[in-house]
Amino acid sequence: ARDLHHSCQWGSGIRWGNDPTETGMQRLALSDEDREVRDWFVQTMKNLKCQITVDEMGNIFAVKPGRRTDVPATFIGSHLDTQPTGGRYDGILGVLAGVEALKRMDELGLETEGGVGVVNWTNEEGARFPMSMVSSGVWAECIPLSKAHDLKEVPTVASLPSAASAPETMKAALERIGYLGDVPCSYKSIPMAAHFELHIEQGPHLISAGQRVGVVTAVQAYRWFRLEITGRDTHTGTTAFEHRADALYAFAQMMVRAREVAAAKGCLASVGIIEAAPGSVNTVPGRVSFSLDIRGPETALVAEVEDELRSAFDEIAAAEGAGIGKPCQVKWTLDFDSPAIKFHEDCIDCVQESALAVVADAPVADTKALVRPIMSGAGHDSVFASKRVPTSMIFVPCRDGVSHHPEEFCSEDDCATGASVILQAVVRYDRR
Amino acid sequence: ARDLHHSCQWGSGIRWGNDPTETGMQRLALSDEDREVRDWFVQTMKNLKCQITVDEMGNIFAVKPGRRTDVPATFIGSHLDTQPTGGRYDGILGVLAGVEALKRMDELGLETEGGVGVVNWTNEEGARFPMSMVSSGVWAECIPLSKAHDLKEVPTVASLPSAASAPETMKAALERIGYLGDVPCSYKSIPMAAHFELHIEQGPHLISAGQRVGVVTAVQAYRWFRLEITGRDTHTGTTAFEHRADALYAFAQMMVRAREVAAAKGCLASVGIIEAAPGSVNTVPGRVSFSLDIRGPETALVAEVEDELRSAFDEIAAAEGAGIGKPCQVKWTLDFDSPAIKFHEDCIDCVQESALAVVADAPVADTKALVRPIMSGAGHDSVFASKRVPTSMIFVPCRDGVSHHPEEFCSEDDCATGASVILQAVVRYDRR
Numbered sequence: 053a054r055d056l057h058h059s060c061q062w063g064s065g066i067r068w069g070n071d072p073t074e075t076g077m078q079r080l081a082l083s084d085e086d087r088e089v090r091d092w093f094v095q096t097m098k099n100l101k102c103q104i105t106v107d108e109m110g111n112i113f114a115v116k117p118g119r120r121t122d123v124p125a126t127f128i129g130s131h132l133d134t135q136p137t138g139g140r141y142d143g144i145l146g147v148l149a150g151v152e153a154l155k156r157m158d159e160l161g162l163e164t165e166g167g168v169g170v171v172n173w174t175n176e177e178g179a180r181f182p183m184s185m186v187s188s189g190v191w192a193e194c195i196p197l198s199k200a201h202d203l204k205e206v207p208t209v210a211s212l213p214s215a216a217s218a219p220e221t222m223k224a225a226l227e228r229i230g231y232l233g234d235v236p237c238s239y240k241s242i243p244m245a246a247h248f249e250l251h252i253e254q255g256p257h258l259i260s261a262g263q264r265v266g267v268v269t270a271v272q273a274y275r276w277f278r279l280e281i282t283g284r285d286t287h288t289g290t291t292a293f294e295h296r297a298d299a300l301y302a303f304a305q306m307m308v309r310a311r312e313v314a315a316a317k318g319c320l321a322s323v324g325i326i327e328a329a330p331g332s333v334n335t336v337p338g339r340v341s342f343s344l345d346i347r348g349p350e351t352a353l354v355a356e357v358e359d360e361l362r363s364a365f366d367e368i369a370a371a372e373g374a375g376i377g378k379p380c381q382v383k384w385t386l387d388f389d390s391p392a393i394k395f396h397e398d399c400i401d402c403v404q405e406s407a408l409a410v411v412a413d414a415p416v417a418d419t420k421a422l423v424r425p426i427m428s429g430a431g432h433d434s435v436f437a438s439k440r441v442p443t444s445m446i447f448v449p450c451r452d453g454v455s456h457h458p459e460e461f462c463s464e465d466d467c468a469t470g471a472s473v474i475l476q477a478v479v480r481y482d483r484r
Numbered sequence: 485a486r487d488l489h490h491s492c493q494w495g496s497g498i499r500w501g502n503d504p505t506e507t508g509m510q511r512l513a514l515s516d517e518d519r520e521v522r523d524w525f526v527q528t529m530k531n532l533k534c535q536i537t538v539d540e541m542g543n544i545f546a547v548k549p550g551r552r553t554d555v556p557a558t559f560i561g562s563h564l565d566t567q568p569t570g571g572r573y574d575g576i577l578g579v580l581a582g583v584e585a586l587k588r589m590d591e592l593g594l595e596t597e598g599g600v601g602v603v604n605w606t607n608e609e610g611a612r613f614p615m616s617m618v619s620s621g622v623w624a625e626c627i628p629l630s631k632a633h634d635l636k637e638v639p640t641v642a643s644l645p646s647a648a649s650a651p652e653t654m655k656a657a658l659e660r661i662g663y664l665g666d667v668p669c670s671y672k673s674i675p676m677a678a679h680f681e682l683h684i685e686q687g688p689h690l691i692s693a694g695q696r697v698g699v700v701t702a703v704q705a706y707r708w709f710r711l712e713i714t715g716r717d718t719h720t721g722t723t724a725f726e727h728r729a730d731a732l733y734a735f736a737q738m739m740v741r742a743r744e745v746a747a748a749k750g751c752l753a754s755v756g757i758i759e760a761a762p763g764s765v766n767t768v769p770g771r772v773s774f775s776l777d778i779r780g781p782e783t784a785l786v787a788e789v790e791d792e793l794r795s796a797f798d799e800i801a802a803a804e805g806a807g808i809g810k811p812c813q814v815k816w817t818l819d820f821d822s823p824a825i826k827f828h829e830d831c832i833d834c835v836q837e838s839a840l841a842v843v844a845d846a847p848v849a850d851t852k853a854l855v856r857p858i859m860s861g862a863g864h865d866s867v868f869a870s871k872r873v874p875t876s877m878i879f880v881p882c883r884d885g886v887s888h889h890p891e892e893f894c895s896e897d898d899c900a901t902g903a904s905v906i907l908q909a910v911v912r913y914d915r916r
């Protein structure tokens with residue numbers, strides 16, 4: 053448990069307290085810090101006598117063989133990359149729990165029928181290369197390899213080796229850090245019996261209800277877009293509002309509208325990246341580009357929000373009513389689409405039974421109430437894994453439900469609970 | 485006239501047509517392109533037997549002596565720097581008209597009592613170093629030299645030598661291009677008898693009324709601010725709207741409000757620069773900074789808009805009513821303040837008489853109607869010059885009233901008219 057809570061040393065981000073764990077993480081996918089933690093992961097797994105495979109997306113698979121060699125291993129997987137101002141648990145906890153599980157099995161001399169593996173998926177966050185879960189997506193053959201390799205990094209405040217030059221592609225970044233493997237990235241070359249993932253909840257439900265474990269049954273839908281607004285550069289001091297085609301003013305109205313429309317349907321709509329050109333105090337920006345992330349509990353709802361926003365944005369750009377002056381153009385590009393999914397009953401059962409067993413001796417009257425089924429608001433590599441193999445996830449609480457923030461926090465106890473549940477779930481699944 | 489229209493070759497920007505003049509300009513202050521045009525200017529003026537002085541702000545003064553050596557020269561001044569996506573006339577026309585005037589005087593053997601000078605003021609645009617007219621401001625002793633030297637360049641899309649490293653200060657940039665002079669930048673060390681400036685209108689009044697010359701009597705007030713909004717980074721997919729402190733959503737509401745408030749008072753409010761951090765599709769931005777440019781015909785009106793926006797932005801940040809979720813903080817910094825000014829009667833008269841003389845043989849019934857008094861919406865170095873010496877300006881039409889855009893355009897005829905008017909105005913002033 054100490055290891056789970058503490059061993060996360062490459063790419064420390066913004067420090068927010070004095071304790072060794074009171075720091076954020078800044079370990080963007082395929083950065084030098086990511087290379088360092090990968091090297092550590094590979095070495096650690098070799099010490100645990102695992103076989104290591106690195107595929108064309110830089111996914112690292114470490115397998116401890118079981119008694120039988122004719123069946124694929126059951127995997128524990130998650131990711132070691134973080135947001136630019138990320139925390140110490142999102143993804144990291146899931147990989148470290150895998151390492152911990154293999155250590156514990158070693159100590160206990162626990163043998164399994166099939167092998168047990170740990171996988172570190174590349175660029176799960178989608179923070180550097182703007183497609184989340186992209187490498188599990190390629191493995192599931194849901195995303196073409198070439199599309200993933202050609203992805204360009206986003207402009208970010210984080211200092212990357214490539215920041216000065218042209219944006220780096222994912223393939224170039226894989227080569228640069230030495231993790232462009234030669235094994236095809238596919239569930240066909242690297243098969244799995246099942247995929248389990250431990251993660252912090254990233255929402256407030258468990259923590260505010262005082263619950264210990266979430267048995268994840270589903271993941272909400274989301275779509276990522278890149279939008280470009282084209283207006284006209286002009287002077288801020290001499291151009292009356294009605295003569296402007298102000299791309300940034302159009303953006304401002306769009307963002308306000310996006311929240312209204314999403315909220316009315318119980319969905320979310322968020323802008324994380326914005327750039328306005330040419331970027332001068334006294335020039336009205338003629339070009340704006342921004343990211344739009346729409347989410348909702350059902351795929352159809354996300355599509356409805358998208359449809360309404362397409363009309364609303366066209367109206368705003370055409371300057372009808374709201375009066376931005378002269379018309380702007382708005383162009384949408386779909387970067388990523390992740391429909392809502394449901395996890396596999398067998399895996400959900402294994403997690404549920406394991407969770408109840410782990411919390412069984414908690415000092416409360418009704419220990420069953422400490423465990424609840426839950427839907428994930430965030431995407432995870434388990435989404436793509438679930439398209440090819442039985443999959444489910446385990447959530448543990450995080451403070452205030454906050455993630456993607458340096459102060460993201462999961463207590464030592466909660467880390468330990470999660471790790472125990474995932475180890476049991478794997479063993480239970482192996483015995484079935 | 486051909487020279488005025490054509491000779492502008494360093495730092496060509498975005499091309500929009502096939503004609504040699506159908507291109508924008510990208511010559512940010514103290515860039516390599518700025519150095520090249522400065523070298524050309526110095527050499528050209530030396531060939532015209534001018535004395536050259538470069539001051540501590542890199543302002544270049546070129547003086548052709550008159551009959552008397554005991555009186556200061558009358559100056560024609562403007563600037564050779566441009567916006568990142570600027571045009572070929574804003575500022576440039578004013579300096580080239582000065583060069584042309586001295587050439588014409590040479591050809592005609594025209595002698596003056598006092599000397600006649602041409603000045604190229606540094607960083608008038610405020611596009612790279614976010615304080616417009618800063619170097620005439622230092623010359624007028626309205627801006628402290630150290631404040632100007634310490635100004636840092638803004639983050640811009642334009643590629644500057646310093647783009648990769650830390651933002652360059654104005655002093656460092658002056659040193660780098662070899663234009664950090666040793667003469668004190670002050671009206672006391674470099675006195676003037678008067679300052680005249682020719683400029684494109686940058687607004688639609690002359691062009692839409694079919695008028696040829698604007699006699700500029702006044703300049704509107706403006707203030708530039710930098711604002712910072714602090715919220716909290718958090719996950720876009722798992723954080724309900726009411727749990728967010730979304731700095732970018734707060735910005736969007738502020739920008740929409742700024743236009744409402746400014747419009748209601750006949751003023752302008754514009755955002756030219758925006759940055760949101762950390763800059764990831766699936767992280768709600770916790771930090772936003774942006775520029776705000778408020779303008780109005782009277783200094784008091786600009787102050788009223790500022791006051792209303794300070795309250796409105798506080799309200800938005802506090803999430804009262806509009807509901808951005810958790811509160812953000814907003815911080816204002818005043819970067820630049822230019823109160824409304826009126827030009828000098830004597831100079832205005834010289835320009836008026838010269839303009840009427842120049843348009844006198846236009847083929848229309850009422851040539852007087854081709855000339856009109858006008859207020860400037862944009863700031864100019866003449867604003868600061870006017871604080872120390874008699875000053876006024878001449879406007880000529882520009883197509884669609886558009887400037888700070890590559891397609892900014894002033895016809896060869898209009899360039900020539902303006903140059904004739906300024907030459908006459910200088911001679912008239914000299915004779916008084």
Ligand SMILES: NC(=O)NCCC(=O)O
Binds near residue numbers: 142254429432719766
């Ligand atoms: N868990 C997580 O933050 N994944 C990143 C993909 C997403 O934005 O949901």
Ligand SMILES: NC(=O)NCCC(=O)O
Binds near residue numbers: 608609610861
């Ligand atoms: N003329 C001009 O564009 N000057 C720049 C200062 C301003 O923004 O008004």
